[in-house]
Amino acid sequence: xxxxxxxxxxxxxxxAAINGLAGRxxxxxxxxxxxxxxxxxxxIVALLSFFDLLKLAPxxxxxxxxxxxxxxxxxxVATVEFLLDPLSAIMILVxxxxxxxxxxxxxxxxxxxxxxxRFFSYLNLFLFSMxxxxxxxxxxxxxxxWEGVGLCSYLLIGYYFDRRSxxxxxxxxxxxxxxxxxxxVLGIFLIFMTFHSMNFGDVFRQIAEGAVxxxxxxxxxxxxxxxxxxxVGATGKSAQIPLYVWLPDxxxxxxxxxxLIHAATMVTAGVYMVVRCSPIFSRAPLTLxxxxxxxxxxxxxxxxxxxxxxxxxxxxxxxxxxxxxYMFVAAGVGAFSASIFHLMTHAFFKALLFLGAxxxxxxxxxxxxxxxxxxxxxxxxxxxxxxxIAALAISGIFPLAGFFSKDEILWSAWSRGHQVVWIAAxxxxxxxxxxxxxxxxxxxxxxxxxxxxxxxxxxxxxxxMTGPLVVLGIxxxxxxxxGLPAWLGANRFFHFLEPSLALAxxxxxxEFSHSAELVFAALSIAVALIGIYFAYxxxxxxxxxxxxxxxxxxxxxxxxxxKYYVDELYDAAIVNPTLRFSTSILWKRADAGVIDGAVNGxxxxxxxxASILRNVQxxxxxxYAAWILLGVVAMLLYFYFFRGIA
Amino acid sequence: MELSxxxxxxxxxxxxxxxxFIIKKNIISVFLCLELMLNAVNLSFVAFARHLDQVHGQxxxxxxxxxxxxxxxxxxxxxxxxxxxxxxxxxxxxxxxxG
Numbered sequence: 053x054x055x056x057x058x059x060x061x062x063x064x065x066x067x068a069a070i071n072g073l074a075g076r077x078x079x080x081x082x083x084x085x086x087x088x089x090x091x092x093x094x095x096i097v098a099l100l101s102f103f104d105l106l107k108l109a110p111x112x113x114x115x116x117x118x119x120x121x122x123x124x125x126x127x128x129v130a131t132v133e134f135l136l137d138p139l140s141a142i143m144i145l146v147x148x149x150x151x152x153x154x155x156x157x158x159x160x161x162x163x164x165x166x167x168x169x170r171f172f173s174y175l176n177l178f179l180f181s182m183x184x185x186x187x188x189x190x191x192x193x194x195x196x197x198w199e200g201v202g203l204c205s206y207l208l209i210g211y212y213f214d215r216r217s218x219x220x221x222x223x224x225x226x227x228x229x230x231x232x233x234x235x236x237v238l239g240i241f242l243i244f245m246t247f248h249s250m251n252f253g254d255v256f257r258q259i260a261e262g263a264v265x266x267x268x269x270x271x272x273x274x275x276x277x278x279x280x281x282x283x284v285g286a287t288g289k290s291a292q293i294p295l296y297v298w299l300p301d302x303x304x305x306x307x308x309x310x311x312l313i314h315a316a317t318m319v320t321a322g323v324y325m326v327v328r329c330s331p332i333f334s335r336a337p338l339t340l341x342x343x344x345x346x347x348x349x350x351x352x353x354x355x356x357x358x359x360x361x362x363x364x365x366x367x368x369x370x371x372x373x374x375x376x377x378y379m380f381v382a383a384g385v386g387a388f389s390a391s392i393f394h395l396m397t398h399a400f401f402k403a404l405l406f407l408g409a410x411x412x413x414x415x416x417x418x419x420x421x422x423x424x425x426x427x428x429x430x431x432x433x434x435x436x437x438x439x440x441i442a443a444l445a446i447s448g449i450f451p452l453a454g455f456f457s458k459d460e461i462l463w464s465a466w467s468r469g470h471q472v473v474w475i476a477a478x479x480x481x482x483x484x485x486x487x488x489x490x491x492x493x494x495x496x497x498x499x500x501x502x503x504x505x506x507x508x509x510x511x512x513x514x515x516x517m518t519g520p521l522v523v524l525g526i527x528x529x530x531x532x533x534x535g536l537p538a539w540l541g542a543n544r545f546f547h548f549l550e551p552s553l554a555l556a557x558x559x560x561x562x563e564f565s566h567s568a569e570l571v572f573a574a575l576s577i578a579v580a581l582i583g584i585y586f587a588y589x590x591x592x593x594x595x596x597x598x599x600x601x602x603x604x605x606x607x608x609x610x611x612x613x614x615k616y617y618v619d620e621l622y623d624a625a626i627v628n629p630t631l632r633f634s635t636s637i638l639w640k641r642a643d644a645g646v647i648d649g650a651v652n653g654x655x656x657x658x659x660x661x662a663s664i665l666r667n668v669q670x671x672x673x674x675x676y677a678a679w680i681l682l683g684v685v686a687m688l689l690y691f692y693f694f695r696g697i698a
Numbered sequence: 699m700e701l702s703x704x705x706x707x708x709x710x711x712x713x714x715x716x717x718x719f720i721i722k723k724n725i726i727s728v729f730l731c732l733e734l735m736l737n738a739v740n741l742s743f744v745a746f747a748r749h750l751d752q753v754h755g756q757x758x759x760x761x762x763x764x765x766x767x768x769x770x771x772x773x774x775x776x777x778x779x780x781x782x783x784x785x786x787x788x789x790x791x792x793x794x795x796x797g
Contacts, residue, residue, distance in 0.1 A: 669795070669796065670793070670796055671794065671795050672789075672790055672793055673728075673790075673792070674719070674721070674722075674723075674789065674790070677716075677719050677720050678720045681716055681720070
């Protein structure tokens with residue numbers, strides 16, 4: 053099936069086109085079949101291609117499928133060429149697999165919404181763009197996908213466009229991403245200027261082999277510049293400090309969108325890009341440190357904000373930002389495969405958490421405030437149990453998926469000599485367990501805090517919604533076993549990814565005994581259990597203790613609840629000055645004054661001149677004749693006196 | 699009879715036609731003045747042809763006469779249509795192209 057790689061993005065594109073152009077006249081069942089069929093077929097082709105890839109010898113696992121030359125101008129050539137190697141295969145499977153599951157879920161979740169066809173058309177278009185992003189074999193094509201997913205994200209955040217907050221959130225996401233994209237584009241320019249190529253293969257081979265042309269010391273400058281610019285793009289897309297502010301607001305979109313785009317796939321594009329460019333990043337020690345520091349700061353900061361948020365989706369949004377920070381920490385310490393591993397397991401359990409939250413919101417008739425939930429366990433048992441699995445997985449409890457990937461990251465940080473980072477990540481792991489179980493306890497346990505009317509309405513979601521929950525729940529349980537750490541057997545995930553990371557520079561890792569690894573694994577489980585215990589104490593045993601604690605530390609609580617006032621800071625420092633400048637100078641002076649003035653002035657001048665000339669055109673034939681006669685006489689006189697014709 | 703006599707007569711006829719064209723309001727009179735100017739020119743053509751002993755001028759006269767006949771046909775048709783639509787022969791009333 054590797055010859056038919058182009059089919060993988062083609063199916064969603066066709067689905068988007070059919071639903072987008074004709075969806076208005078199609079019944080909902082037809083729209084659902086087209087959209088889910090497109091993503092399902094795409095997933096099947098991806099699976100078959102993946103198995104074909106497995107048949108190849110490990111060092112040959114890189115299939116390039118040329119489609120057509122897109123731009124050819126001088127020595128600048130951009131092709132549409134798809135790349136299937138272990139890294140992109142994992143991404144394709146995650147994107148199409150989780151995408152397909154979320155498409156199925158959306159049938160149930162969106163059944164009563166207006167613009168049903170619009171939603172599925174955008175969702176398919178997103179899958180197409182995301183697949184272009186992960187399958188691209190050169191930077192330019194990757195950028196096409198990169199922008200495509202940004203566009204779809206904007207469209208889907210603003211899906212409820214009649215709500216002002218949704219429109220604003222869409223704009224915020226779009227603009228913040230543009231800021232990051234500037235860095236990405238500049239990085240691509242610099243790559244082309246330096247290597248005269250856009251192809252991943254060409255560029256990375258030049259870096260890896262051209263030791264003479266690019267000795268580590270001499271090339272560090274240019275490689276650092278390139279990787280820093282690329283990382284700016286990654287901070288925008290993957291919601292890292294300082295560009296993370298758009299992701300929590302993006303929760304204005306429908307919940308399946310939050311699950312697919314803003315948790316499982318699109319926001320991980322930055323991580324994927326960093327890992328894909330590992331040959332560049334691994335040779336720029338400065339950038340790696342920046343990546344690591346930004347990652348750990350984001351992880352810690354977002355986790356603390358997540359502790360006190362009341363909106364169920366916002367808790368999950370900050371959790372996503374925090375976990376993305378984790379992935380960047382892994383990339384920053386050079387453990388690229390751990391980063392992708394966590395990306396994959398995170399896609400399973402975070403998509404599950406969001407879909408579960410969607411099921412809760414659905415059951416509650418649109419209520420998102422955790423403080424008005426409670427006692428949902430007996431009403432929505434499937435949602436409760438699947439979300440509990442996901443919460444255990446993200447907390448890092450053995451043997452669920454999150455344990456292996458998170459432990460791998462923590463262990464990489466420690467074993468590569470970043471003890472401070474390890475401590476911060478360790479604390480974050482405890483905070484993660486706390487806020488996840490705070491969410492579970494507040495939503496599902498204790499007494500119901502909602503109105504009696506809502507209580508009558510509460511019900512378990514239909515099978516089309518609980519089915520995906522169960523599938524993702526199973527994946528959250530077993531997903532980690534592909535990457536068993538060395539002390540439990542061979543790390544197959546790591547070895548599978550190895551060919552894709554072969555060109556990266558691998559630092560010498562210190563040798564530690566397996567028993568040390570075991571101790572650290574036990575520690576990370578312990579901190580998760582402590583976090584869960586605190587959540588249990590505060591929200592189950594003594595439900596009023598949390599409020600008392602918030603009262604006692606009210607200033608800290610307010611600081612966290614208001615998200616460190618970062619939005620207010622950005623508003624005051626950047627947004628409002630820009631708005632004021634645009635209003636007073638650009639709009640009222642430059643646009644209304646200069647440009648409109650020039651256009652209107654030209655019109656006025658022509659009108660004035662015409663009002664004089666129109667007197668000639670008075671409609672009287674006799675006056676026209678008189679003018680002709682005068683003209684003839686004038687010409688005759690001219691010739692007689694000046695040209696000497698007599 | 700010298701050439702100049704013919705030319706002076708031609709000029710006088712042309713002036714009568716031109717002035718009449720400008721000052722007359724009745725569309726029929728305007729047409730008559732137009733014909734008068736054409737024929738004044740014809741007269742000078744014939745005079746020159748005779749004077750220079752060349753046939754060119756006489757050929758031009760035929761051309762002018764043909765054009766004048768065509769123009770008269772079209773012009774009278776316009777006059778009739780104008781009268782039917784506007785019920786007037788006053789040329790100043792046909793000023794709907796005023797700027």
